C-alpha cells in the first residue's frame with residue numbers, strides 16, 4: 389500500500405446540510421458528497437444519518453481501493469472535544485450526544501469530534517488563507533460572528549469550549565440586543581444579519597448585508613452609514629482580538645467576506661487606526677469557502693490518528 393491509498397472520512401454537519409468527503413493526508417479531497425441534515429426529524433434520526441453516511445463513505449473508500457484510517461466529524465454548537473460529546477446545538481438539536489464513541493464503534497476507526505468553526509479555522513490556518521502564518525484568528529461573519537484562534541496548527545478550545553468567541557466582545561454598550569442575551573456584542577452590530585436589520589430599521593425596507601454593501605458603494609448615504617458603523621464595530625472587535633492574540637493573519641470568512649474590497653479596504657484602515665504598539669495583522673479573505681469545515685474535520689481526524697499511534 390502506498391501512502392496515497394490512505395484517506396480519512398470527514399463530515400461537517402450543519403443545520404441544513406452535511407458536507408462529507410474522503411480526504412487524503414495531504415489535504416486533497418478524493419471524493420465529496422452532500423446530504424440533507426433534516427434536523428426537524430429530531431437528533432436521534434440526525435445521528436443515525438451521520439453514522440450511515442460515515443459508514444457509507446468508509447465503504448466507498450474501500451470499494452475504490454483506498455484504506456479509511458480515521459474519521460472526523462464537525463458539528464455546531466457547544467462541543468466537548470476532549471470527551472467527544474456534542475453537548476448542545478440550537479439548529480441540530482443535539483443534547484449530550486456521545487458522537488465520537490458512536491462513530492468509533494460503528495466504523496471501527498479512530499474518530500475525532502470537533503466544533504465546526506474551530507475546525508474551519510484549523511483548515512484555513514493549515515491549508516487556506518492563513519497558511520504558514522503560525523498565529524491565525526479565523527472570523528466567520530454570517531448570521532452571527534464566530535471565531536477561532538489557531539496557534540501552530542491547533543485551535544484553542546478553552547477551559548469550557550468557548551475560546552476565541554470574539555463575536556461576543558462588547559463593542560457598543562448601548563447597542564442592540566445580542567442572541568446571547570446581552571446588548572452590544574460585536575455580533576449584534578456587525579454580523580451580516582445585524583447589518584440587514586439596522587438598514588431595515590433606518591430605511592423602513594428590508595435589505596441583505598450584500599445589498600447594503602452595494603448601495604453604500606453606489607453612494608446611497610443611509611447604506612453608507614450602516615456599512616461604516618458595521619466596519620467600525622468590526623475594527624473595534626478585531627483590535628481587541630489583536631490585543632489578546634497578537635496574530636500574524638486574520639482570516640475573514642462567511643457571507644460578509646464576499647463583499648471583498650468593500651469590506652477589506654475600509655476595515656484594514658479602521659483597524660490600523662486603532663492599533664498602537666500592537667503589530668498590524670494581515671487581513672485576508674478565507675480561501676476554502678464552505679469546504680473549510682469538512683477539511684478541518686479531516687485534519688482533526690489525522691491529528692487524532694497521529695496521537696493514538698504515538
Ligand SMILES: [Zn+2]
Pocket residue numbers: 555556566567568569570573575
Ligand atoms: Zn453576545
